[in-house]
Amino acid sequence: MSKPTITHLTDVVMVTVVAQRGHEEDILKAARNVGATAGAFSFHTKGVGVRERLGLLGLAVEVEMSVVYLLVSSEQQDIVVDHIYRAGNLATPGMGYVYTTPLEKVAAYIPESLRERLEKPKPSAG
Numbered sequence: 807m808s809k810p811t812i813t814h815l816t817d818v819v820m821v822t823v824v825a826q827r828g829h830e831e832d833i834l835k836a837a838r839n840v841g842a843t844a845g846a847f848s849f850h851t852k853g854v855g856v857r858e859r860l861g862l863l864g865l866a867v868e869v870e871m872s873v874v875y876l877l878v879s880s881e882q883q884d885i886v887v888d889h890i891y892r893a894g895n896l897a898t899p900g901m902g903y904v905y906t907t908p909l910e911k912v913a914a915y916i917p918e919s920l921r922e923r924l925e926k927p928k929p930s931a932g
Contacts, residue, residue, distance in 0.1 A: 813921060815912040819883045820845075823874040825894040825902030830872040836893030837876050842886045845877030845914075871902065877912065 821842075823833055830848040837846060851871050878886050883906050895901050 810915070811921075812913050813916040815914060816910070817880050818877055818909045818912045819880050820907045820909055821874075821876040821878055821883065821886055821890065821904065822907065823872075823876075823890055823894060823896075823902065823904045825872055825874070825896065826900075827870040827872045829894050829902075830874050832893045833872075833874050833890050836889040837878075837886055840882070840885050840889050842876050842878045842882060845912075846875065848872050848874040869900075877909075880908070 821837075825833060827850055834846055834848065837843075849872070851873055852869065874890075876886065876890075887904055887906065890904055891897070894904070896904060
């Protein structure tokens with residue numbers, strides 16, 4: 807058995823969404839609808855911030871949040887962020903936020919058929 811080839815992706819952005827718990831499915835669905843299907847996962851956490859001052863008699867109000875990570879190509883990032891922003895209702899105060907982080911290199915398994923398609927030279931225009 808030969809050693810698997812390591813494929814390094816270099817044109818990748820990580821989209822991070824911090825949103826109110828319960829909205830992660832809407833966010834993931836919006837990302838899938840625009841083609842962002844790989845490298846997506848979410849987890850739950852507790853947040854602190856402005857809302858902790860809103861509790862009764864100054865007691866802290868715990869806010870449960872969901873964090874969603876998506877790996878997308880840099881070409882897709884604007885449309886993915888736009889759809890996520892709308893799906894998560896992030897324009898509403900306290901609903902969350904989204905940000906992107908450029909990644910220098912990602913190593914992942916790429917099926918042979920897809921790798922061959924990606925390595926084919928693109929036809930020149932003109």
